[in-house]
Amino acid sequence: MNKPLRKGGQYPDYTIRLYKKGHARFPVKTIHDQVQIDDLNTTKANIIVNEKIGMLKEPILHYPYKSLVTFFRKWAQYAEFDGDQWYKEGMRPSPTTFFSVCIAKPIYWFLLTYIRHRGYVDGFPGLAFSFFSGLRFWVAYMRVYELSS
Numbered sequence: 001m002n003k004p005l006r007k008g009g010q011y012p013d014y015t016i017r018l019y020k021k022g023h024a025r026f027p028v029k030t031i032h033d034q035v036q037i038d039d040l041n042t043t044k045a046n047i048i049v050n051e052k053i054g055m056l057k058e059p060i061l062h063y064p065y066k067s068l069v070t071f072f073r074k075w076a077q078y079a080e081f082d083g084d085q086w087y088k089e090g091m092r093p094s095p096t097t098f099f100s101v102c103i104a105k106p107i108y109w110f111l112l113t114y115i116r117h118r119g120y121v122d123g124f125p126g127l128a129f130s131f132f133s134g135l136r137f138w139v140a141y142m143r144v145y146e147l148s149s
Contacts, residue, residue: 001125004063008119008126008133017060071132079136083143093145101141106134 005011016024016035024035065071091097113119114130122129 001068001128003122003125004061005119005122005126005129007121008113008117008129010129011059014055018056075132075136076139079139080143082136082140083147086140087144087147091144092148093141097144098141101137101144105137108134109137110134 016037019035019037024037065074086101091101110130110133113133114127119126119130
């Protein structure tokens with residue numbers, strides 16, 4: 001919506017983004033995988049490696065969504081991935097899972113991003129982000145329903 005979100009759990013995002021080749025890897029288990037750092041105090045090829053993890057003095061600017069269309073494409077992709085993952089883990093449609101995924105989880109997520117992480121500071125874009133972040137659980141649940149049919 002033409003401005004970066006500063007709150008709602010979006011910024012700052014302390015994620016490992018830069019690392020020395022051969023010292024980290026992606027486990028590739030979920031769509032939101034984080035880099036895993038190998039033991040930094042190891043011996044590699046008879047050279048003692050003793051590195052530190054630090055923080056950049058300035059943020060890396062990251063604009064993942066060029067437009068609302070891009071946002072909703074990713075949003076649908078993530079929801080589908082979550083639904084597929086839940087189905088693989090054994091989730092099936094039931095009154096209990098419906099309440100948990102479609103009622104409790106969206107309310108919790110909205111309150112977390114909008115109130116706890118102060119998404120309201122970003123105005124209407126913060127409200128929209130928090131709302132649709134919670135709504136993705138409905139779409140993920142519908143994916144589980146679809147796969148179960």
